[in-house]
Amino acid sequence: MAESVPTLTSIISEVAEVAGFLWQRGWAERNAGNISVCLKDVPKSDFPAHYQRVDIPLPEIAGDVAGMSFFITATNHRMRDLAHKPMENALIIRITEDGAAYNIISHIGPTELRPTSELASHLAIHSLIIRRGTSHRVVMHTHAKELIALTQIKDLCNEERLNKLLWGMHPETKLLVPDGVGFVPYIIPGTTALGEETVRALENHNVALWEKHGVFAIGPNPHETFDLIDILTRSASIYFLCRSAGIEPEGLTDGQIEELGKIKF
Numbered sequence: 001m002a003e004s005v006p007t008l009t010s011i012i013s014e015v016a017e018v019a020g021f022l023w024q025r026g027w028a029e030r031n032a033g034n035i036s037v038c039l040k041d042v043p044k045s046d047f048p049a050h051y052q053r054v055d056i057p058l059p060e061i062a063g064d065v066a067g068m069s070f071f072i073t074a075t076n077h078r079m080r081d082l083a084h085k086p087m088e089n090a091l092i093i094r095i096t097e098d099g100a101a102y103n104i105i106s107h108i109g110p111t112e113l114r115p116t117s118e119l120a121s122h123l124a125i126h127s128l129i130i131r132r133g134t135s136h137r138v139v140m141h142t143h144a145k146e147l148i149a150l151t152q153i154k155d156l157c158n159e160e161r162l163n164k165l166l167w168g169m170h171p172e173t174k175l176l177v178p179d180g181v182g183f184v185p186y187i188i189p190g191t192t193a194l195g196e197e198t199v200r201a202l203e204n205h206n207v208a209l210w211e212k213h214g215v216f217a218i219g220p221n222p223h224e225t226f227d228l229i230d231i232l233t234r235s236a237s238i239y240f241l242c243r244s245a246g247i248e249p250e251g252l253t254d255g256q257i258e259e260l261g262k263i264k265f
């Protein structure tokens, strides 16, 4: 799939389009969910020349992303509104050179937008991506109800069992999400501890399920990040379709999943 051209305008319109998908899927009630995009590849000339130079302190030093800018959804705003008016429901922040604070770059005005309540998790994950040096730029959190429902089943709150179930419901899940999901036991939303556990879960995966809360995914652009969540929810939906028809789904065998793992997609 073609990489999106990293201009600020194209990034903002792609985030807006995907925000609409999250709403349409029923994964983004009220202010639910948040998206951030690292703008390190965007040309400097794309950025507004003027911005508020107030330093807003961060709870933890974000050294790995010091000096970097992010397009990030605003706290207490709706995905369905962002889909139509991205710059009224999201903002650009720049982390200060010492990593101790951020400035709001784009938004000058009375509405005083502030970044998502999950800023700590977003910055911790972007820091992980920077340390890894991969082409991932997008961090996406949504309340994908099909995946949340899986984490309501105590027996499934385990990475091995979750991945066996998700891969077993459809062969393409293993092909398209070969590393599966990480699992984060329940932690209060918006906390640094939740960010730390999410980073741990994403060490070996591009998707982490938050127990009884939602999903976090990372990817190179908004569409491909959405795809990961979309594919996993298809598997979860097949599981629940079978269960609601009174069938315990058989799933693919370990051998079939292993065989799929050898295919380069």
Ligand code: 2HA
Pocket: 031, 032, 033, 034, 076, 116, 117, 118, 141, 189, 190
């Ligand atoms: O943005 O989804 O987890 C609101 C949330 C918090």
Ligand code: ZN
Pocket: 032, 033, 141, 142, 143, 189, 213, 214
């Ligand atoms: Zn949430």
